[in-house]
Amino acid sequence: xxxxxxxxxxxxxxxxxxxxxxxxxxxxxxxxxxxxxxxxxxxxxxxxxxxxxxxxxxxxxxxxxxxxxxxxxxxxxxxxxxxxxxxxxxxxxxxxxxxxxxxxxxxxxxxxxxxxxxxxxxxxxxxxxxxxxxxxxxxxxxxxxxxxxxxxxxxxxxxxxxxxxxxxxxxxxxxxxxxxxxxxxxxxxxxxxxxxxxxxxxxxxxxxxxxxxxxxxxxxxxxxxxxxxxxxxxxxxxxxxxxxxxxxxxxxxxxxxxxxxxx
Ligand code: ADP
Numbered sequence: 001x002x003x004x005x006x007x008x009x010x011x012x013x014x015x016x017x018x019x020x021x022x023x024x025x026x027x028x029x030x031x032x033x034x035x036x037x038x039x040x041x042x043x044x045x046x047x048x049x050x051x052x053x054x055x056x057x058x059x060x061x062x063x064x065x066x067x068x069x070x071x072x073x074x075x076x077x078x079x080x081x082x083x084x085x086x087x088x089x090x091x092x093x094x095x096x097x098x099x100x101x102x103x104x105x106x107x108x109x110x111x112x113x114x115x116x117x118x119x120x121x122x123x124x125x126x127x128x129x130x131x132x133x134x135x136x137x138x139x140x141x142x143x144x145x146x147x148x149x150x151x152x153x154x155x156x157x158x159x160x161x162x163x164x165x166x167x168x169x170x171x172x173x174x175x176x177x178x179x180x181x182x183x184x185x186x187x188x189x190x191x192x193x194x195x196x197x198x199x200x201x202x203x204x205x206x207x208x209x210x211x212x213x214x215x216x217x218x219x220x221x222x223x224x225x226x227x228x229x230x231x232x233x234x235x236x237x238x239x240x241x242x243x244x245x246x247x248x249x250x251x252x253x254x255x256x257x258x259x260x261x262x263x
Contacts, residue, residue: 004061004260005053008252009046009076010085011069014105014133015219016041017249018049020060024257029053030246036105037069046075062256066248068106080255082248083111083122089251090217091117093241098211101200101230101238102247103220105133110203112211123203129168131199133220138168139192142175143185150189151224157190159183171195189225196220197229204234215239217247 003023010017014036020029031048035041065076066085090100100111107126129135140147165171178188221244
């Protein structure tokens with residue numbers, strides 16, 4: 001055709017994301033399915049974007065896969081690391097980004113990029129559930145609220161309450177004990193967000209002085225309570241693009257276009 005179509009698919013531990021782009025610049029389809037690797041998620045999200053764009057798989061010029069489950073996706077020409085994809089995708093969404101904080105379902109990363117969005121440095125936590133989306137999901141279940149509502153609920157906190165356990169399992173016991181002591185859900189939720197933010201902030205500061213702008217990607221960026229707690233600890237404002245959870249898939253689609261054009 002007169003333009004090139006690329007598809008980026010980000011198969012995460014918790015959610016599947018895909019986009020189709022025209023000439024590596026224009027987003028023409030996007031989809032998120034809230035189940036990840038080893039589920040119907042990858043197949044469904046792939047079909048969703050093809051349907052949205054009104055095209056068949058063979059009309060796509062190149063497909064790249066990223067994310068924790070990227071190895072199992074046969075339609076992809078190659079796989080690339082999430083770090084490179086998030087760097088590329090966030091640079092597309094927020095060209096001024098200097099630091100990227102990505103919190104997904106099962107890991108957290110701090111990434112530093114240069115003015116062209118190229119990778120400079122990164123630090124990752126994938127050894128421990130505390131400080132990840134999974135931790136927030138477990139805690140929301142204990143609090144009996146939806147994980148999507150935690151940010152809003154914590155906004156009504158009136159008392160600073162700390163969750164001091166650094167281990168996710170012990171933190172859960174701590175939350176249960178706070179609840180039986182009649183602490184409010186609002187205050188406990190805010191304490192949980194501070195504990196996630198503390199873990200994440202230590203990843204960021206280990207890279208050295210903070211390079212602005214600071215941008216959050218990944219699904220947990222949707223949680224305004226975590227974002228606010230991080231802003232308080234890092235003492236800087238954080239930009240959250242609407243398409244924060246699609247950053248990895250967007251990066252994969254852009255790199256697919258660069259592969260084709262040797263940019
Ligand atoms: P992965 O790539 O590891 O699968 P994602 O970056 O897709 O992870 O993020 C998934 C996480 O984002 C989940 O833990 C989920 O709870 C969280 N999440 C997604 N949407 C929201 C939302 N609207 N509010 C709060 N958390 C959200």
